[in-house]
Amino acid sequence: MTDVSLIIGGPQGGGIESAGQVVIRALVAKGFNVIGTREYHSNIMGAHSYFHLRFTDKPARALRLPVELVVALDAESALTHVWDVSGKGFFVYDADSKDQDAGRIASMELSLKKRLKETLGPKGGATVGNAVRLVEERGATPIGLPLKALLKKVSDETASPLAAIAKTINVMGLAAGLYLLGIEYNYIAKGIELQFGGRPKVLKPNLVAAKVAVDYVEANYGKQRALPDGPHKGRRRMLASGNDIVAMGKVVGGLTFQTFYPITPSSDEAFYVEENMYVDVNGSKASIVVLQAEDELAAVNMILGAAAAGARASTSTSGPGFSLMNEAISMAVMAEIPIVISLWMRAGPSTGIATRQGQQDLLHAIFAGHGDTPKIVVASGDHREAFYDAIKTLNWAEEFQTPVIHLLDKYLAATITVLDEWELDVSKLEIKRGKREEAPGNDYKRYEITEDGISPMAPLGKVPMLVSSLEHDEYGMVTEDPVDREEMVMKRLRKWRTIANSIPEEEKLVLHGDPDARVTLISFGSTKQAILSAMEDLAASGIDVNFLQFRILSPFPAETASKILERSEKIIGVEANFQDQLSFLLRAHTGIYVPYRVRKVNARPLYDSEVVHAVEKIVKEGAREVVVSSGA
Amino acid sequence: MTTATSHLARLSPRASCASCWNWLPHVHYPIVGYCTLWAEATFDDYYCPGYVLLEIKTERLYWCSTCRIKLTREEAALHWSHGHRIFRSAYVEPDVKEEIYEG
Numbered sequence: 001m002t003d004v005s006l007i008i009g010g011p012q013g014g015g016i017e018s019a020g021q022v023v024i025r026a027l028v029a030k031g032f033n034v035i036g037t038r039e040y041h042s043n044i045m046g047a048h049s050y051f052h053l054r055f056t057d058k059p060a061r062a063l064r065l066p067v068e069l070v071v072a073l074d075a076e077s078a079l080t081h082v083w084d085v086s087g088k089g090f091f092v093y094d095a096d097s098k099d100q101d102a103g104r105i106a107s108m109e110l111s112l113k114k115r116l117k118e119t120l121g122p123k124g125g126a127t128v129g130n131a132v133r134l135v136e137e138r139g140a141t142p143i144g145l146p147l148k149a150l151l152k153k154v155s156d157e158t159a160s161p162l163a164a165i166a167k168t169i170n171v172m173g174l175a176a177g178l179y180l181l182g183i184e185y186n187y188i189a190k191g192i193e194l195q196f197g198g199r200p201k202v203l204k205p206n207l208v209a210a211k212v213a214v215d216y217v218e219a220n221y222g223k224q225r226a227l228p229d230g231p232h233k234g235r236r237r238m239l240a241s242g243n244d245i246v247a248m249g250k251v252v253g254g255l256t257f258q259t260f261y262p263i264t265p266s267s268d269e270a271f272y273v274e275e276n277m278y279v280d281v282n283g284s285k286a287s288i289v290v291l292q293a294e295d296e297l298a299a300v301n302m303i304l305g306a307a308a309a310g311a312r313a314s315t316s317t318s319g320p321g322f323s324l325m326n327e328a329i330s331m332a333v334m335a336e337i338p339i340v341i342s343l344w345m346r347a348g349p350s351t352g353i354a355t356r357q358g359q360q361d362l363l364h365a366i367f368a369g370h371g372d373t374p375k376i377v378v379a380s381g382d383h384r385e386a387f388y389d390a391i392k393t394l395n396w397a398e399e400f401q402t403p404v405i406h407l408l409d410k411y412l413a414a415t416i417t418v419l420d421e422w423e424l425d426v427s428k429l430e431i432k433r434g435k436r437e438e439a440p441g442n443d444y445k446r447y448e449i450t451e452d453g454i455s456p457m458a459p460l461g462k463v464p465m466l467v468s469s470l471e472h473d474e475y476g477m478v479t480e481d482p483v484d485r486e487e488m489v490m491k492r493l494r495k496w497r498t499i500a501n502s503i504p505e506e507e508k509l510v511l512h513g514d515p516d517a518r519v520t521l522i523s524f525g526s527t528k529q530a531i532l533s534a535m536e537d538l539a540a541s542g543i544d545v546n547f548l549q550f551r552i553l554s555p556f557p558a559e560t561a562s563k564i565l566e567r568s569e570k571i572i573g574v575e576a577n578f579q580d581q582l583s584f585l586l587r588a589h590t591g592i593y594v595p596y597r598v599r600k601v602n603a604r605p606l607y608d609s610e611v612v613h614a615v616e617k618i619v620k621e622g623a624r625e626v627v628v629s630s631g632a
Numbered sequence: 633m634t635t636a637t638s639h640l641a642r643l644s645p646r647a648s649c650a651s652c653w654n655w656l657p658h659v660h661y662p663i664v665g666y667c668t669l670w671a672e673a674t675f676d677d678y679y680c681p682g683y684v685l686l687e688i689k690t691e692r693l694y695w696c697s698t699c700r701i702k703l704t705r706e707e708a709a710l711h712w713s714h715g716h717r718i719f720r721s722a723y724v725e726p727d728v729k730e731e732i733y734e735g
């Protein structure tokens with residue numbers, strides 16, 4: 001069985017993104033399932049950035065530490081990942097960087113320099129050379145690549161200008177690393193071709209660079225022992241990031257209008273929609289309008305207007321932008337306008353660490369808006385869920401004429417996974433637009449009092465109609481009359497009950513694993529895959545746990561959650577925030593207190609190995625709270 | 633050697649591109665850079681007769697390739713005294729994809 005993890009790190013902007021893309025393609029070509037994510041710095045160009053991947057012939061769920069291979073393209077990467085390589089792994093570094101000292105690396109965080117000094121000080125200082133010695137003492141194999149000499153060889157062997165050759169350092173590193181892991185050159189070349197195939201001037205020097213690196217490793221460290229091919233070799237498969245897949249869901253889900261104001265980690269969603277804005281609808285060409293607004297206020301207010309006029313509209317943002325959208329969310333509830341907001345959480349509060357992971361906006365999403373403003377909040381656990389959720393959120397927004405928040409996060413946004421086309425099955429896709437009034441008469445009541453609280457919606461412009469943020473009567477006429485007011489509030493309440501009753505319970509939460517397990521983990525969002533992966537390891541070590549995944553946080557599935565959790569002896573909350581936001585909601589709705597917690601608050605993804613460790617500490621040692629801290 | 637840099641002799645430890653006024657190091661991988669005299673890329677240990685020792689004298693902006701930032705003359709002198717590598721500017725490939733965030 002193959003199950004291998006690797007990290008490739010280097011200066012931000014120095015080709016780390018494309019290195020990761022090449023590696024994923026090479027591994028998919030060899031037939032493996034792959035998951036890979038990018039960690040990058042929020043503001044310093046050239047600061048450390050890395051790609052973390054795992055490939056396996058089983059489903060590739062979560063990332064794992066330590067890894068079997070670290071490829072460090074510069075001194076900062078070698079020093080940063082000195083703790084991440086396993087005792088049986090390879091540590092590939094630039095042989096010319098051995099004398100470089102952490103103290104001299106300006107972009108490195110001061111705290112990391114201090115930690116390195118503590119670890120490597122006894123060896124004579126925080127240099128790459130000493131990091132290599134430490135790695136070697138712990139059983140890993142250091143591989144010093146003379147990058148400059150190899151680059152000169154590439155230069156001698158191609159007629160390409162040196163500027164193009166300089167960019168092949170990333171490919172030399174990854175090729176050497178993959179070769180050491182048992183991936184043959186032809187797959188590495190395939191990965192390079194898939195990534196750079198459209199640009200022959202870039203393709204050629206990269207292929208030569210990979211060959212030069214592979215030859216060097218073979219000459220100095222011996223011939224490769226190739227890994228057996230993965231089970232999916234020869235299959236045509238699909239790669240998508242979380243941003244991509246939400247965009248795909250929206251495009252096939254009938255989106256007609258998308259706005260955004262650029263903000264990490266959400267922007268790529270809108271860019272993907274824009275790249276695919278021309279769609280074929282029943283044989284005729286249509287176009288989605290994608291608009292970059294001047295700020296988040298404009299972005300959300302534009303979709304309010306568009307949706308009121310009949311568009312199927314959404315926007316995307318992250319925490320800071322969502323803060324600015326609060327007032328408009330309130331208006332969407334009052335004016336009963338269907339909008340979807342993809343909320344890509346990142347590490348806050350405030351601008352916090354803009355490019356890193358967090359799950360701190362659950363309560364923000366639930367309570368956004370003022371004045372009794374319930375809304376649907378859906379949290380996707382992985383790419384497949386995110387795709388279908390993107391379609392469902394558009395449907396629900398229009399069926400219930402309400403704002404819907406699609407809760408996602410930076411980890412999902414930046415994580416690329418491999419899928420089969422059948423996994424994104426749109427054959428049963430239904431575009432539901434709810435109660436519509438396409439031919440309103442002169443007596444049309446936009447806010448007609450109905451039993452289910454939902455009034456037939458006609459787009460603005462058909463007949464004179466009033467839609468505003470003010471309280472209104474059935475016609476939309478502004479009123480402060482107490483009877484009108486009560487009628488409208490009760491209508492909105494009935495609508496909320498309709499929403500709660502219309503969405504099936506099985507869509508609101510999922511119990512994974514043995515229903516009779518005594519220990520239950522509860523969580524929401526992208527922690528799902530790390531937890532599922534950890535459950536396999538826990539079962540192997542005799543700890544039987546199940547996992548209650550909350551998919552819809554509002555309306556909250558209180559009754560079903562209570563029934564499931566009543567059977568559990570130990571409930572453990574797993575969240576990437578310190579307010580235990582899901583546990584808070586659970587207690588508010590059911591009275592159930594969650595006494596045990598696994599917390600991840602260092603703004604890095606949750607790794608399956610951490611969940612295993614934390615659950616063992618709670619179950620075997622009686623710990624109540626475990627803070628897990630892996631990740632560079 | 634078959635590249636366009638054939639008129640350059642390689643490997644001069646003292647006076648190489650790495651300390652030449654005419655040379656701009658690659659923004660991410662400063663072992664290569666761009667020679668403004670010959671208008672082509674070279675490795676940092678190349679040498680040619682056009683070599684001009686870089687000195688931090690002129691009032692202008694400089695590039696610290698250790699910190700990867702632009703500096704004033706006074707700042708550059710300070711970084712230089714701490715052993716940082718100072719240049720006239722940096723070479724950024726025209727198609728460089730800045731993997732930086734939007735806000």
Ligand SMILES: [Zn+2]
Binds near residue numbers: 106697698700711717
């Ligand atoms: Zn400096």
